[in-house]
Ligand SMILES: O=c1[nH]cnc2c1ncn2[C@@H]1O[C@H](CO)[C@@H](O)[C@H]1O
């Protein structure tokens with residue numbers, strides 16, 4: 001008899017690892033409303049009822065286009081402009097992830113978007129880091145251990161990536177573990193930011209690049225072969241380089257390279273359905289990429305805009321593809337192996353936290 005698929009409540013109890021989560025895409029609706037009140041932004045909000053506001057974000061983000069999806073961030077970014085606001089949002093992020101059973105998370109945000117009310121880039125980074133520390137501490141007191149690493153994002157349509165890369169390196173001993181570029185993909189190839197990526201490589205630093213989400217193989221190819229990305233944010237369109245044949249699959253050279261080099265794909269199922277990168281969860285290329293043993297990881301992207309959590313993303317996949325605990329452990333270990341913290345720390349989390357917990361679940 002087939003084993004029942006794990007339920008969301010069971011999955012919440014299992015340790016999970018999240019590599020792709022945006023700080024400005026994960027606010028609690030009630031917090032947005034309170035922060036808006038403090039800075040005089042209330043009249044610009046689509047609703048002042050938390051439940052209604054939460055639904056508004058999901059519906060507005062269900063646009064089928066990345067550009068329209070990204071417009072919803074105007075409201076979250078607007079209320080993340082003060083030291084207190086940023087610290088609170090970061091602390092709640094750590095608490096929410098920990099309560100969902102995430103034991104290690106890399107959370108990203110773009111410092112350049114949070115200076116509208118006079119904070120400097122360094123002040124923005126410092127208060128977010130302190131917020132993560134506060135939230136992780138509170139989570140531990142509530143019985144949930146979490147470690148949060150920070151990624152600094154540069155916006156790909158802007159020209160500040162070198163400055164943000166330097167900022168990331170400046171804070172490397174304070175909790176910033178990597179760098180990223182995000183924003184609209186079509187028309188803004190990663191090679192526009194080559195100087196920043198070359199600088200990061202010279203500094204022996206880590207970076208991921210949003211690529212292969214709203215644009216296809218050329219974007220992925222540039223991110224890996226020109227820019228030297230350690231991981232791919234989404235990368236889902238790598239399936240364009242895989243053809244079904246009567247006997248199996250023909251894997252093109254770029255896809256083969258990613259698979260051979262174990263390049264991690266930060267896949268975000270619900271987000272991809274909302275932006276039109278996948279038709280549905282059941283048709284999401286993660287099924288094929290998992291079967292072909294690419295280095296697949298499961299991520300939330302934006303919990304607010306997708307009305308989701310790490311446990312929910314895993315539960316949706318378990319339901320759609322019949323995944324059991326072995327598969328969920330595989331995704332989790334893949335993610336931990338691909339994290340930007342040191343090898344010793346990754347190994348300790350795999351051996352001391354992840355594997356013992358899944359051993360019990362697998363039974
Ligand atoms: O899936 C995505 N693709 C590209 N850009 C994104 C995605 N999600 C969020 N952002 C962008 O990243 C900024 C910093 O966190 C957000 O403000 C948003 O504009």
Ligand SMILES: [Zn+2]
Pocket residue numbers: 020022182210233301
């Ligand atoms: Zn993203």
